[in-house]
Amino acid sequence: TQNESVEAVQYSSQEEEYALGETDKNLPKASRGITIVKLGPGQSIRCKCIALKGISKIHAKWCPVSVATFAYDPKIELNDSAIDELTDKQRVDFVNSCPTKVFALEERSGKITVANKSKCMFCDECVKLSESWRTSVEDDPIVAINTEANKFIFSVETTGSLKPDEVVFSALKVLQEKLLLLGRKVDEIENNGGHEVELRPSQVGFKDNGGFI
Numbered sequence: 001t002q003n004e005s006v007e008a009v010q011y012s013s014q015e016e017e018y019a020l021g022e023t024d025k026n027l028p029k030a031s032r033g034i035t036i037v038k039l040g041p042g043q044s045i046r047c048k049c050i051a052l053k054g055i056s057k058i059h060a061k062w063c064p065v066s067v068a069t070f071a072y073d074p075k076i077e078l079n080d081s082a083i084d085e086l087t088d089k090q091r092v093d094f095v096n097s098c099p100t101k102v103f104a105l106e107e108r109s110g111k112i113t114v115a116n117k118s119k120c121m122f123c124d125e126c127v128k129l130s131e132s133w134r135t136s137v138e139d140d141p142i143v144a145i146n147t148e149a150n151k152f153i154f155s156v157e158t159t160g161s162l163k164p165d166e167v168v169f170s171a172l173k174v175l176q177e178k179l180l181l182l183g184r185k186v187d188e189i190e191n192n193g194g195h196e197v198e199l200r201p202s203q204v205g206f207k208d209n210g211g212f213i
Helices: 014-019 080-084 088-096 125-132 164-191
Strands: 065-078 103-105 112-114 143-158
Touching (some): 088 103, 088 125, 143 164
């Protein structure tokens, strides 16, 4: 609509505000905000809009995340003394055995290094190749691949309603509040002689109404 009295009053982020032209006052107000409906000449609309808060545990329409994945952080250890005993061809074969090119071979020194640790997908192709070169079970392995303890790579992609960092920090805040509540209730149970304690209505959270009003 070209009605000057209608304009967006709030945006989910500064990026959205800039993309929709709110920062450029030279643009018409019709170009700002998210278009809900388009009206033709002489048309009008009468509607009642209700904003309903919720969480994605109740209904997927409240989920701001489209993709969330995690991967273990690889821990790659090379045995330099064992690598020194390899031939030039074996070093080239070892580096090429990795399909994601985690390793690199320095031309001058002939040293094998870990160039892209984050690309390791734990396929163990390099481990299998190095194991085939062992002449004795007592020989030290050329490479050892494990995971870093208590560390992983977490990736979040949102639908655009919130920034990824906003989603992650908000989720951590909610988790922290739940753990603090759990700790307090455990203390109350112990002080109450092991009997159950009730939660206040404000501590129950969202009521599951199926995602509808």
